[in-house]
Amino acid sequence: MASIINQISFQNFFNYFGSLEDNTYEFSEGVNIVVADNGGGKSKFFNGFLWIFYDEILDSDTKTRKNIKNQAVKVCSDKAKNEAAVNDLIECNVVLEFSDNRFRYRICKGFRIRKSKSDSSLTESSDWQVFFKDLEISKRDLQLLEFHEVYDDEEHKRILNKLIQPNLREYSLFQGEEVDKLIDFNQADSLNRAVKSLTNINKYDELEKITKYVADRAEKDMNDRVASNDAASQNYREKLDEKETKRNSLESEIEKLESYEHSYTENKGEVDKLEGLNENAEARKEFDDKIKDQNGKLKALKEEYDRLVEKLNERFFDGGFGWIAMGCEKGVSSFKEKLNKYREVRTIKKVSILSDDSNNQINLLPPDSPDSVTLQTMVEREHCYVCNREAKEDTEPWKHIVSLLNRKELGQNKSVQMFKNDLNDFFGDIQLGAQSYVGRIGGIQQSILRTREKEQELLERITRIKDKVKNLKDERSYLIIGDEDDMADARQIMGQYKGALTRLQKAEDDIVKAKNRIASLNESIRKDENELGRMRPEDTPKEYELHLDIASDLRDAAQRTRIRVFDGMILKLEKEANQHFQNLIKYNELAGGILRFKKNPRGTIDFKYLDEEGNEVTGASEGFQRMKVLAVLMAVISVNPYGYLYPLLADAPLSAFGQGFIKGFFEETDKVFPQSIILIKDLYDRDSENKLNKLGGELLKDASVSTIYLNQIPKDLKQIEVYTEHKKIK
């Protein structure tokens, strides 16, 4: 008979403040539900089970399981610690009672902590002394009233195993996302391990091994017996040796086969894992290339933008922009006026100085007067090019030209001394040098506007490219399932996939070849055995032959049976899994696919999820993924002829998966598990009168649900005052 948990009680365990009696939950066969909102103590409740089975609790901060020995201060109720006086001992216990068809058992795990100083921190381990108690187990006959303590450690273990067998605990006790890992379809061995743990298929393996051992012994006995007989002919011994050699080859082939099978399993796992990824990898790579290209453009544009903005102020001083000159029109025209005036005054001044010259040698010449080189030529050629007449040497015209030539030279020398400070070039250079600024003054506002437009244009282009990249990434994200994107880039996935596929193919070929060689060796050995049978000396005792015949028959029968049972189990598994799956998702609008189980060359099971056309489905929603796992788990349990003998204890197995899935889950759980205790928030509705939502209300009336508890934390409490109230509403 299955083990049924009758009750669990907590004392000062996390927010289960108070005595065991204050925090007792009674359960019975069938579906039991504890409804609680976030923070309502579901995970703490589940921690009670973890303590009982593993001496662990789940650290909600790190999401990892930790040994309770180091967590005692954290585990003990804050309210209890806060209310304790110095040297007060606080009891912290979890007590679970369960029964089978004969006994009721009580398991208690606990510790006491003592407050060592008045200002003890509620979280500091060194401020508290912790005393762990030994595991206490007691039992009573169902017909009697009193519990008797069990002292024997072995029996402690046996009783705990009776509650849930160690190898089945992972399938019986899980929390939220852990469900997905129960059967990891991406790991070839995961399903097979579940099948081995949850069904009795192992017994057939054992039977096959035992019958083979017996047959081998019978044969050895027989051969030893014959070999010791002098009458055994040389031929017989030779044949026997020949057969032994073949048997050795057979063993070596079997070893090889095992290594091929190992390689097959490993590579199958990798191929399965990478298959979905690879399908997307090609498409993802295309997106990646496009994204890379756009990101390159984006980078260049951003750099251009940054340059523009950062160097904006340089445009005040850069001759190509000259923004500092904005509004300086008046200054420029004032400068020009002053320059003109300066030059006028300067010329007049110059003229007056020249007029004062007594030799009259530095008179200014009229415009277009011949320069000194021309004057020199005119003197030499005795010809005036101004009036185009002869000017013979020593004539008046010739002397006039000579005087002009001499006067110019004198004048040049004289002009140096005309002003103390000659600043004509100073002002001229300023006018010339500032020209690039001056010429731009009128267009500065336009230039600023163009810069703003350029900036705006760059910003728009950046936004457009960002949008493009975002769209590409969005599209690409549809090709990603889970966290696979962390793995590596698409190219690497494609390479890994191809490699694993090649290795898988090779392992498959090797397995087939090895199996053929094994079959051929077996056949050859069988013939040798027949031959040896005929060659045995007359006086070989009949009982040896009979023993060998029977043992060999049994061995062959066990082998055939195992194969038949296994094949039958796969068919049944598939049927059951699909049945459970359809039931689990029946309140969901989307139709699910088909679960397909197939025996692989290694003799274990492969699993596939197919659509109606037989194509493999990848990327189904998380809800469907989890239902798949639950359906297969339920199927594996259902194919067991003895059913399942342990309770299911699950914390938030379907968190946020929608009411349809949850409804299907409760209905189906009832069919498979003799008892289930489900901690769930998805039936909670703060605003409803009975704090249950619509589905919660339905389950309240549903006959297949045995018990419903509602957990609540009183409103507006500080952390140090928190405690959980519970109410049995069914």
Add this chain to the structure above:
Amino acid sequence: MTSNEFREVILKKTPKYSVSVEYLFEKLANKQGKGEFSQFGPLYELYIYAFYLGLKIRSRIELASGSNAKKFVEIAGWKSSSPLIDFLLLTIFSRSDEIGFDWNELEDMEEKELAEVVRKVVVFIEEYAYGGLDYLKNKFDSGQLDNSQYLFVDLLSDLVLNKD
């Protein structure tokens, strides 16, 4: 004195600024990296900007003498390879009446007299730059400086356009 010599005398000068506005150089002109506000690169850019700002708002503030005034880098070091210095000189000499000299008279001055004119030119630069820096300081201190890349463009632009 030749034109070149006169130019040299001016460019060798190091105008001063008041220590009361020194922190503006840290906040608004800093090549070391991005700050909260739009920034100038070299310090003299802010100084010249402030000078033109002072002219625009007609704010000329006398510098206190002594340790309150710090020497700035010499004018020759202000973007010497660009037409900036020429434009600066253009601006200064267009205001010769205000500074107190006549272009033509310069040509007849003794060196001592010229040096006095150059001193006045430097004071002219210093006082308008201080006027501009003080304007920025008040805006900065009262949180009126717009945290935008166009801060200095807008500031000057608004003054120019509003005046028109």
